[in-house]
Amino acid sequence: xxxxxxxxxxQKAAIVTVAVALVAAASCVKVVDEKTQAVVVRLGxxxxxxxxxxxxxxxxxxxxxxxxxxxFMEQVVEVDRRILDLDMERQQVLSADQRRLxxxxxxxxxxxxxVRMVQTAxxxxxxxxxxxxILNSALRQELGKRTFGSLLTADRxxxxxxxxxxxxxxxxxxxxQIIDVRIKRADLPEGSPLESAFTRMATARQQEAATLxxxxxxxxxxxxxxxxxxxxxxxADAFNKDPAxxxxxxxxxxxxxxxxxxxxxxxxxxxxDNEYLRQFKGK
Amino acid sequence: xxGKKSPWGSGGGDTxxxxxxxxxxxxxxxxxxxxxxxxxNPWLPPQAADAxxxxxxxxxxxxxxxxxxxxxxxxxxxxxMPRLPQRPDGKSxxxxxxxxxxxxxxxxxxxxxxxxxxxxxxxxxxxxxxTLDNGMAVTLPWPIQSVSVQDVTxxxxxxxxxxxxxxxMLTGDQNLVDLTYLVRWNIKDLKQYMFQLAEPxxxxxxxxxxxxxxxxxxxxxxxxxxxxxxxxEQNVRxxxxxxxxxxxxxxxxxxVDIKKTDPPTKVVDAFKDVLAAQQDAQSDINQAQAWxxxxxxxxxxxxxxxxxxxxxxxxxxxxxxxRMYYETMERVxxxxxxxxxxxxxxQSYLPLPEMKRTQVTKPxxxxx
Numbered sequence: 001x002x003x004x005x006x007x008x009x010x011q012k013a014a015i016v017t018v019a020v021a022l023v024a025a026a027s028c029v030k031v032v033d034e035k036t037q038a039v040v041v042r043l044g045x046x047x048x049x050x051x052x053x054x055x056x057x058x059x060x061x062x063x064x065x066x067x068x069x070x071x072f073m074e075q076v077v078e079v080d081r082r083i084l085d086l087d088m089e090r091q092q093v094l095s096a097d098q099r100r101l102x103x104x105x106x107x108x109x110x111x112x113x114x115v116r117m118v119q120t121a122x123x124x125x126x127x128x129x130x131x132x133x134i135l136n137s138a139l140r141q142e143l144g145k146r147t148f149g150s151l152l153t154a155d156r157x158x159x160x161x162x163x164x165x166x167x168x169x170x171x172x173x174x175x176x177q178i179i180d181v182r183i184k185r186a187d188l189p190e191g192s193p194l195e196s197a198f199t200r201m202a203t204a205r206q207q208e209a210a211t212l213x214x215x216x217x218x219x220x221x222x223x224x225x226x227x228x229x230x231x232x233x234x235x236a237d238a239f240n241k242d243p244a245x246x247x248x249x250x251x252x253x254x255x256x257x258x259x260x261x262x263x264x265x266x267x268x269x270x271x272x273d274n275e276y277l278r279q280f281k282g283k
Numbered sequence: 284x285x286g287k288k289s290p291w292g293s294g295g296g297d298t299x300x301x302x303x304x305x306x307x308x309x310x311x312x313x314x315x316x317x318x319x320x321x322x323x324n325p326w327l328p329p330q331a332a333d334a335x336x337x338x339x340x341x342x343x344x345x346x347x348x349x350x351x352x353x354x355x356x357x358x359x360x361x362x363x364m365p366r367l368p369q370r371p372d373g374k375s376x377x378x379x380x381x382x383x384x385x386x387x388x389x390x391x392x393x394x395x396x397x398x399x400x401x402x403x404x405x406x407x408x409x410x411x412x413x414t415l416d417n418g419m420a421v422t423l424p425w426p427i428q429s430v431s432v433q434d435v436t437x438x439x440x441x442x443x444x445x446x447x448x449x450x451x452m453l454t455g456d457q458n459l460v461d462l463t464y465l466v467r468w469n470i471k472d473l474k475q476y477m478f479q480l481a482e483p484x485x486x487x488x489x490x491x492x493x494x495x496x497x498x499x500x501x502x503x504x505x506x507x508x509x510x511x512x513x514x515x516e517q518n519v520r521x522x523x524x525x526x527x528x529x530x531x532x533x534x535x536x537x538x539v540d541i542k543k544t545d546p547p548t549k550v551v552d553a554f555k556d557v558l559a560a561q562q563d564a565q566s567d568i569n570q571a572q573a574w575x576x577x578x579x580x581x582x583x584x585x586x587x588x589x590x591x592x593x594x595x596x597x598x599x600x601x602x603x604x605x606r607m608y609y610e611t612m613e614r615v616x617x618x619x620x621x622x623x624x625x626x627x628x629x630q631s632y633l634p635l636p637e638m639k640r641t642q643v644t645k646p647x648x649x650x651x
Binding site: 003004031032033034035059060062063064065066080081082083084085106108148149152153156157179180182183184185186187188194197198200201202203204205206208209210212213215216217219220221223224226227228230231232234235237238239241242245246248249252255256259260261265266267268269270271272276277 | 375377378406407408409410411412413451452453454455457458459474475477478479480481482485486489490492493496497500501504526529530532546547549550552553554556557559560561563564565566567568570571572574575576578579581582583585586587589590592593596600604607608609611612614615616617618619620621622623624
């Protein structure tokens with residue numbers, strides 16, 4: 001005989017009782033974990049909040065765990081307790097100096113008043129949906145007040161803080177708190193702004209290259225001139241000791257160089273009066 | 284295939300029927316086949332003897348067989364309850380099966396092995412209870428407590444951007460730079476990592492992007508491409524850590540490494556030209572320096588030579604002078620054609636045009 005059949009036959013009543021008890025307990029109990037906060041809604045009215053987010057309470061003491069509810073009368077609505085992401089669509093922003101910038105931003109938010117959130121938006125997705133256009137316009141407005149250059153640099157932090165504060169005010173309506181707003185990317189839009197940036201970069205480099213070359217030539221020229229000056233000084237220092245002798249000495253070198261070259265076909269006509277031939281005449 | 288002996292032929296009723304479920308069903312109950320010669324499948328009803336033979340039972344057959352009272356016996360009592368085959372001693376497998384399932388359930392949900400690089404978070408009905416360090420750990424079984432294990436010490440790497448594409452960022456001087464980098468991070472607080480952020484990994488990436496772009500926007504193009512790299516890496520790391528700590532994300536940024544910083548492809552030629560210009564300038568300077576060296580060396584040489592000769596000349600000016608004169612004339616005149624003429628008569632007898640130019644004798648006189 002089958003064990004299960006025996007069991008069933010003998011313990012029918014007990015098994016049914018246990019099963020019913022389990023189902024009843026399951027419908028009375030709901031597990032709310034650390035990632036969620038729960039609003040218990042009794043007959044459509046928010047009754048109480050379980051595991052509500054409080055920044056100073058450690059995990060484990062927040063009230064997460066089993067939540068009792070009255071079956072059929074109470075519903076447990078789960079609301080995310082974690083920091084959620086609100087991603088903005090990529091959009092063009094016009095800076096105060098009429099330059100376009102393509103901006104990708106994100107905000108992080110958390111539901112801090114789940115009851116209000118359940119009443120106003122229902123789900124966290126809806127909250128994000130509602131906040132998104134507000135973020136977009138806040139961003140466009142705030143960045144539109146600033147110049148392109150300041151958007152890129154330090155001013156950005158201040159702008160973000162302003163946007164965060166503005167968005168936070170709106171978000172409180174939905175029981176949410178904006179923790180942070182940040183520009184993820186700020187790019188030049190495709191097309192002419194990007195192209196002209198490329199052109200500017202290229203021309204700047206061309207200018208740099210030309211300057212470098214000219215600088216090189218200038219330095220080379222100075223080096224040459226300095227060397228010439230040094231050489232001239234060396235010559236002058238040496239030769240100035242006896243200019244007459246230098247004249248003679250240099251003339252001798254010069255004749256050597258000019259007339260005694262290999263293959264020179266110079267003809268020299270000498271007069272017997274020539275100094276060189278003085279001894280020739282036997283005088 | 285169909286004519287072969289049924290695999291159940293000698294196996295008796297011990298083997299669970301479902302273990303051979305897949306293939307025989309493919310033959311289909313309606314497919315005609317030659318009658319079997321070997322022992323019949325004990326799972327099939329007796330009246331199926333005349334029906335087309337099949338290789339094995341399928342689930343329908345098992346239920347049908349039970350209704351018909353054939354097969355393993357005891358059929359007809361539990362109308363739909365599936366039964367396991369019996370043990371050899373005639374008892375049911377069911378208690379053994381149940382015990383086994385319970386043992387597996389307790390074993391897998393109570394005993395946890397945490398590897399050295401891992402940590403585990405124990406939750407009791409969803410609420411955080413404790414963090415398990417490495418080693419063996421015992422918890423309450425599943426519906427009550429559950430354990431989530433994560434690798435905490437090994438460094439995760441996020442390469443940004445993911446592909447090989449160009450990633451242009453604006454620098455402070457409104458230039459563009461193509462920059463790719465790597466973020467290394469790990470989990471420093473597992474419970475925060477698990478419970479604080481909805482999408483921790485994505486958050487790390489986004490925060491990295493924001494921090495990197497902000498840091499790049501603070502430096503010039505030349506700094507970004509050259510000397511400022513280390514500073515930027517440090518900057519981004521600090522910024523990210525600050526933001527992630529503010530989120531209480533439990534994430535620790537180990538480091539940010541800039542993999543490459545290049546000029547955008549469209550202007551890369553202009554950047555290369557700058558390098559070429561640097562080389563050109565340097566080579567100009569080198570050439571000039573070489574020339575200058577030569578020139579000053581020659582001057583030095585000539586001056587020294589003059590000095591040496593002059594030293595000797597001073598000792599005996601007249602003799603040295605004459606000696607030099609004659610030696611030079613010797614060298615000069617020995618290599619040239621020479622004509623000696625009385626000047627007054629000769630003038631008209633010189634027809635050669637080059638002869639007219641050879642008033643070379645005059646310098647010789649000048650040497651006097």
